[in-house]
Amino acid sequence: MTVSGGETVLFWVLAPLMVLAASGLLVVRRAVHAAVCVVFVMISLAVLYVAQEAPFLGVVQVVVYTGAVMMLFLFVLMLVGVDAADSLTETIRGQRWVGLLLGLGLASVLGGVIARSTFPPPRGLAETGGVTNPVALARVVMEHYVVAMEVVGILLVTAAVAGLVLTHRRRLGAKPTQRALAEAKIAALPTGRHLSPLPAPGVYAQNNAMDTPALDHTGRPLEHSVPRVLRIRGQQREAAELLTAEETLVHRELDVPDDPVPSVGPDSSEGETR
Amino acid sequence: MIPGVAADFSADTIWVSVVKAVLIVVFLLTSVLFAIWFERKLVARMQLRPGPNWHGPFGLLQSLADAMKLLLKEDVTVTNADRRVYLLAPMISVFCSLLVFAVIPFGPSVTIPFTDFTTPAQLTDFPVAVLYILACASIGVYGIVLGGWSSGSTYPLLGSVRSTAQVISYELAMGLSLVSVFIMAGSMSTSSIVESQTSLWWFIPLAPAFVIFLISMVGETNRLPFDLPEAEGELVGGYMTEYSSMKFAWFFLAEYIAMLNVSAVATTLFLGGWRAPWPLSLVGDGVLNTGWWPLLWFLAKVWLLMFLFVWVRGTLLRLRYDQFMVFGWKVLIPFALAWVVILGVFQWAGLAGVTQTQMIVGILVALAVVMAVLWLWPEKKPTGAEATTDGEGGFDAFAGGYPVPPVPGQTLPPSPRARRTVPPAEDAETRTATAVDDEETR
Numbered sequence: 283m284t285v286s287g288g289e290t291v292l293f294w295v296l297a298p299l300m301v302l303a304a305s306g307l308l309v310v311r312r313a314v315h316a317a318v319c320v321v322f323v324m325i326s327l328a329v330l331y332v333a334q335e336a337p338f339l340g341v342v343q344v345v346v347y348t349g350a351v352m353m354l355f356l357f358v359l360m361l362v363g364v365d366a367a368d369s370l371t372e373t374i375r376g377q378r379w380v381g382l383l384l385g386l387g388l389a390s391v392l393g394g395v396i397a398r399s400t401f402p403p404p405r406g407l408a409e410t411g412g413v414t415n416p417v418a419l420a421r422v423v424m425e426h427y428v429v430a431m432e433v434v435g436i437l438l439v440t441a442a443v444a445g446l447v448l449t450h451r452r453r454l455g456a457k458p459t460q461r462a463l464a465e466a467k468i469a470a471l472p473t474g475r476h477l478s479p480l481p482a483p484g485v486y487a488q489n490n491a492m493d494t495p496a497l498d499h500t501g502r503p504l505e506h507s508v509p510r511v512l513r514i515r516g517q518q519r520e521a522a523e524l525l526t527a528e529e530t531l532v533h534r535e536l537d538v539p540d541d542p543v544p545s546v547g548p549d550s551s552e553g554e555t556r
Numbered sequence: 557m558i559p560g561v562a563a564d565f566s567a568d569t570i571w572v573s574v575v576k577a578v579l580i581v582v583f584l585l586t587s588v589l590f591a592i593w594f595e596r597k598l599v600a601r602m603q604l605r606p607g608p609n610w611h612g613p614f615g616l617l618q619s620l621a622d623a624m625k626l627l628l629k630e631d632v633t634v635t636n637a638d639r640r641v642y643l644l645a646p647m648i649s650v651f652c653s654l655l656v657f658a659v660i661p662f663g664p665s666v667t668i669p670f671t672d673f674t675t676p677a678q679l680t681d682f683p684v685a686v687l688y689i690l691a692c693a694s695i696g697v698y699g700i701v702l703g704g705w706s707s708g709s710t711y712p713l714l715g716s717v718r719s720t721a722q723v724i725s726y727e728l729a730m731g732l733s734l735v736s737v738f739i740m741a742g743s744m745s746t747s748s749i750v751e752s753q754t755s756l757w758w759f760i761p762l763a764p765a766f767v768i769f770l771i772s773m774v775g776e777t778n779r780l781p782f783d784l785p786e787a788e789g790e791l792v793g794g795y796m797t798e799y800s801s802m803k804f805a806w807f808f809l810a811e812y813i814a815m816l817n818v819s820a821v822a823t824t825l826f827l828g829g830w831r832a833p834w835p836l837s838l839v840g841d842g843v844l845n846t847g848w849w850p851l852l853w854f855l856a857k858v859w860l861l862m863f864l865f866v867w868v869r870g871t872l873l874r875l876r877y878d879q880f881m882v883f884g885w886k887v888l889i890p891f892a893l894a895w896v897v898i899l900g901v902f903q904w905a906g907l908a909g910v911t912q913t914q915m916i917v918g919i920l921v922a923l924a925v926v927m928a929v930l931w932l933w934p935e936k937k938p939t940g941a942e943a944t945t946d947g948e949g950g951f952d953a954f955a956g957g958y959p960v961p962p963v964p965g966q967t968l969p970p971s972p973r974a975r976r977t978v979p980p981a982e983d984a985e986t987r988t989a990t991a992v993d994d995e996e997t998r
C-alpha cells in the first residue's frame with residue numbers, strides 16, 4: 283500500500299492550513315472567530331479521514347461535531363454576547379505562568395510518546411478483506427461491542443433526561459388559552475391598549491427608519507409607532523421636523539389639508555419574489 | 557469500482573470528473589434562473605395575476621435581468637459588520653449547496669453521443685453518500701448563522717438564531733425518515749438506493765417516512781410556511797437584512813439550490829430516482845429506463861417536487877414560531893422515531909422467518925388492541941377554566957367595562973329596538989337628530 287500522489291498533495295495543502303487555523307484559535311480575540319477556526323480544522327480533518335478510506339468517520343465527524351456540537355457552541359456564543367471579547371486580566375495570581383508550564387509539560391510528554399512510537403506499514407481497505415466502511419463498522423459495533431454500546435446509550439439517555447429534569451420548572455398557574463389572552467386584551471382596552479398590533483414607524487419621502495413616527499388619519503404623529511426603547515432613550519425624531527425638511531425641497535400644496543395621504547405612484551415593490 | 561456502490565466509475569478519469577462537475581454547476585445555475593421564473597409565474601397564476609411577462613418569451617428572461625441588476629447594484633457593508641465573516645458567510649452557503657448534486661444520479665450509465673465512452677450520469681458516489689448530503693446541509697447552516705451574526709444588527713441575529721434552531725430540529729426528523737430508506741435498501745449510496753427501487757418505489761411502502769421527509773424538507777430549506785428565519789413581518793428580512801448586491805444574490809442562489817437539492821434527494825430516495833414511472837417502465841421491455849431517457853424522468857420528478865414547494869407557498873400561511881417548534885419536536889420527531897422502531901421490528905421479524913400472513917395477522921391484532929384501548933379510555937373531563945368560559949353564565953355586554961360581542965354559546969338579549977320599525981336610512985348627519993326626535997315623540 284503506497285500513498286497516492288493526490289493524497290500526498292491533499293495532506294500537504296490541508297495540514298499547514300489546519301495548523302494555521304488551530305493556532306488562530308489561540309490568537310484571535312473574538313469568540314466567534316475562534317469557533318470558525320475550529321470548524322475549519324474539523325472539516326479538514328473530515329476530508330483527511332475520507333482520503334484515508336474512512337468515509338463514514340469523515341462524514342460523521344462533520345454531521346455530529348461540526349453540524350451539531352459546534353453549532354450549539356456558536357449558538358450559545360451568539361446569545362451570550364455578540365461582542366464578548368475576553369478580558370486579559372488575571373483572576374488567579376500566576377495563573378498564566380502555571381498554565382504555560384503545564385502546557386509545556388503536556389507537549390513534552392505527548393512529543394516523547396509520538397517520537398518513540400513506531401507505526402506498522404499502512405494497509406489499504408482492499409487488503410483487509412474488502413468489506414465496505416459502514417458495513418464493517420456496523421459488524422464490529424453490533425457484534426463485538428454491542429453491550430458496551432448499549433451501556434453508553436443508556437448513559438447518554440440518562441444524562442439527557444437529567445438535563446431536562448434539572449432545567450425543568452413547574453408551571454405555577456394554568457397555561458393561558460388563546461381565549462383567555464383575547465379576553466385579557468379586551469379587558470385592557472379602556473386602559474389604552476390596542477387590539478391590533480402597534481402601528482409601524484413612518485415612511486416618508488426622504489426617510490424610512492425606526493425612529494420616525496407614523497402619521498394617523500388626521501395627520502398627527504403616532505407616538506407609539508416608534509419602539510419604546512428608542513422613546514425612553516430619547517432617540518426618536520419629530521415628524522414635523524422631517525416634514526418641514528421635505529417641504530424645503532418639494533413645494534407642497536398646503537391648501538389641501540383634508541387630504542394628508544399622498545397620492546401613491548404605480549406599485550414598484552414587486553422587485554423580489556420573496 | 558468502489559465497494560458498496562452500484563454505479564461503476566472505473567472508466568472515469570480526472571478530466572471526465574471535471575467535465576461532469578462543470579456540467580452540474582451549469583445545470584444548477586440555469587435551473588435556479590428557471591426556478592425563480594417558475595415560482596413567480598406559478599404563484600402569480602394562483603393569485604390570478606399574469607406574473608412576469610415582459611422580458612423575453614413568457615417573461616423567461618426576467619430572472620436574468622434581476623440577476624444583472626443585483627450584480628450591478630452598490631455593495632453596502634454596514635459599519636457594525638464583522639467584515640471577514642460577513643464576506644465568508646454567503647460563500648459558505650453557496651459552496652455547500654453546490655456540493656450536494658455531486659452524489660445525485662441523473663441516470664444510469666450513458667454513452668456519450670458520437671463516441672464509445674460509457675460513464676454513469678453521476679459525478680461520484682460512495683457508501684455513505686446520503687450522510688454526506690446531510691453533512692453538506694449542516695455546514696450550509698453556518699452561512700446563515702455567521703451571516704446573521706456578522707451583520708452586527710438585531711434582526712439578522714434573531715433570524716440566524718431561529719434558523720439554527722429550525723434546521724437542527726428539522727434535520728433530526730429528516731434523518732430519521734431517511735433511516736427507514738437505509739433499512740429497506742440496505743445501503744446509503746445513492747446509486748444503490750435507486751438500484752433497490754427497481755420493482756417498487758420506496759414512497760409506497762414507506763409512505764409515513766415520505767410524508768415526514770416532505771414536511772421536514774420544507775423546514776430545512778426555510779420556505780413558507782416555515783420561513784421564520786426571514787419572516788418579513790417580524791424580522792424585516794431575517795439573516796440577510798443587511799446584505800445587498802452580489803452577497804445577497806449568493807444567499808438567494810443558495811436558497812434556490814437548496815430547494816433543488818432536497819427535491820433531488822426526495823426523488824432519489826423515495827420516488828425511484830431516474831426510473832420511469834409505472835406504465836412507461838413496461839414499454840418495450842424497459843427501454844425507457846436506458847440511455848438518455850432517465851434524465852427526462854429525473855427532471856420531471858424534481859420539478860414536480862418544485863411545483864409542490866410553490867404550491868405550498870401559495871396556499872399556506874406562516875406558522876407562529878412556538879407552534880412550529882412544538883410541531884417539530886412533539887409531533888414530527890416522535891412520529892419518525894416510532895416509525896423507525898416499527899419498521900425495525902418488521903425487518904427483524906422478516907429475518908427471523910415470520911411469514912407475510914403472520915405479519916398481517918399481527919398488524920390486525922395490534923390495531924384491534926389499540927382500537928379497544930382507545931374505545932375504553934376514560935373521556936377527559938373538562939377542567940374548571942374551560943367550564944366557566946363555556947358561555948353558560950349568561951351574556952354580559954359590558955364584561956370588563958367595555959362593550960364585547962357574544963362568544964359562541966352566548967346569545968344576545970332581545971334588542972329593545974326590535975319592536976320598533978327602523979326608519980329608512982337618511983343622511984348621516986340628520987339621522988341621529990331624528991332618532992332623538994322619535995325618542996321624544998313616543
